[in-house]
Amino acid sequence: MEAILLVGGQGTRLRPLTISTPKPLLPTAGVPFLAHQLARARDAGVERIVFATSYRAEMFEAAFGTRAQGVDLAYVSEARPLGTGGAIRNAAAALRCGADEPVLILNGDILSGHDVPAQVALHEKSGADVTLHLTEVDDPSRFGCVPTDADGRVTAFLEKTSRPVTNQINAGCYVFRRSAIDTIRKDEVVSVERETFPSLISSGRVVMGHVESAYWLDVGTPQAFVRGSCDLVLGRLASSAMPGEPGDRLTLNGAVVSPGAVVRGGTTVGRGAVVEAGATVLGSVLLDDSFVAEGATVRDSVLSRGARVGPGAILDGVILGDAAVVGPGNELRDGLRVWPGIELPATAVRFSTDA
CATH class of the missing domain: 3.90.550.10 (Spore Coat Polysaccharide Biosynthesis Protein SpsA; Chain A)
Known part of the structure; x- marks a missing residue:
């Protein structure tokens, strides 16, 4: 056929x-x-x-x-x-x-x-x-x-x-x-x-x-894209193309997840990506060479290639473009999208789509 x-x-x-x-x-x-x-x-x-x-x-x-x-x-x-x-x-x-x-x-x-x-x-x-x-x-x-x-x-x-x-x-x-x-x-x-x-x-x-x-x-929206990737990792939909067994997370070759980090909920950690000790990543997609620093929390989000999240920052339902940088202390929520190459400096201000 x-x-x-x-x-x-x-x-x-x-x-x-x-x-x-x-x-x-x-x-x-x-x-x-x-x-x-x-x-x-x-x-x-x-x-x-x-x-x-x-x-x-x-x-x-x-x-x-x-x-x-x-x-x-x-x-x-x-x-x-x-x-x-x-x-x-x-x-x-x-x-x-x-x-x-x-x-x-x-x-x-x-x-x-x-x-x-x-x-x-x-x-x-x-x-x-x-x-x-x-x-x-x-x-x-x-x-x-x-x-x-x-x-x-x-x-x-x-x-x-x-x-x-x-x-x-x-x-x-x-x-x-x-x-x-x-x-x-x-x-x-x-x-x-x-x-x-x-x-x-x-x-x-x-x-x-x-x-x-x-x-x-x-999977045409960011939220659905994240959900689809996580569902595949969790085994809610079987796929023989997945490079690993279903489980709480998928860690690709060359990725580094520190023993003190919490990474689960169907998260994928791409090649060369790093999640430092004390970081929490839940139900997210971390693409190649992305970085999550100590104490940061990433939930229901996508980090594109080379994107970086600073210490203590919080991302909830956020999309970071290629090489985007979120400085320490930022709090990003509610479907916010950060375009490629944009750098948000260290701050304690909350950013969201309705802010």
């Missing part, structure tokens, strides 16, 4: 992490985020993946080459962003499968533990043009919802509403019949959610919903 992996977005919600690195390549539980998706795709029977690239397209092939995680890889770039549907249509030029064969579509910012082979089996059994993974959420009013009939056939794609008719939402993994991809307009900006799927439904084509409530997370 072949797949198309959508990785063209700029990841603006994750800045400053994505200024120099595309979102799907951000280190997540010790490896690029996509390594986890490639491993899951391989385990589901995918033999070849076409990357649909746009933003910093050259970095994907540099990272993975023509084969990774046991899967053959190809790359197709967009000259301009074409939306989800346009990206799928553009990348389909590199597919080799026949018109009636299934093509798996994966989004480059989704962590999911759902049963992909079961989704493919439903697609083939029902003779569908498209089969969508739908997940159930507690509060569907935050999302557009996707109702299905008694046979599992999708009946509509509905926008956000305070009175949703179902708790099923689009989870971003699709199985297309190869010929159905060719119904998408070529070289145009197209949204599968707003145009392709509603059009197929209204024309009487078969669009099925595979409903499953396994682990699912959109």
Whole structure:
């Protein structure tokens, strides 16, 4: 089976992490985020993946080459962003499968533990043009919802509403019949959610919903990115791509965690990173060559490459860009983002997004 992996977005919600690195390549539980998706795709029977690239397209092939995680890889770039549907249509030029064969579509910012082979089996059994993974959420009013009939056939794609008719939402993994991809307009900006799927439904084509409530997370925000990395380390979602066994923390080669430090909650400590004695790091991502000094506390945060946290400083839900420096005594909270290279001097002042 072949797949198309959508990785063209700029990841603006994750800045400053994505200024120099595309979102799907951000280190997540010790490896690029996509390594986890490639491993899951391989385990589901995918033999070849076409990357649909746009933003910093050259970095994907540099990272993975023509084969990774046991899967053959190809790359197709967009000259301009074409939306989800346009990206799928553009990348389909590199597919080799026949018109009636299934093509798996994966989004480059989704962590999911759902049963992909079961989704493919439903697609083939029902003779569908498209089969969508739908997940159930507690509060569907935050999302557009996707109702299905008694046979599992999708009946509509509905926008956000305070009175949703179902708790099923689009989870971003699709199985297309190869010929159905060719119904998408070529070289145009197209949204599968707003145009392709509603059009197929209204024309009487078969669009099925595979409903499953396994682990699912959109890692497009800083908070979700941290949570996803920690969940992988803790083993809440299994991944054969993770460079170590699940546990309270993942310490990569070359990292130094002093015996007197507390590091847990699924924290990853990157290569060359240092956590000094007396420091506490909980549920965070420390990228390569970052530094946490004695007495500092880092919680639910990301320290980018070379970022430094001074003695006694407190970070809670904070993103530090590459080589950013937080001096002793600072207290940073509430989603604050520090851009690359910025240095905050020693202080006792509290900084937050609402300050």
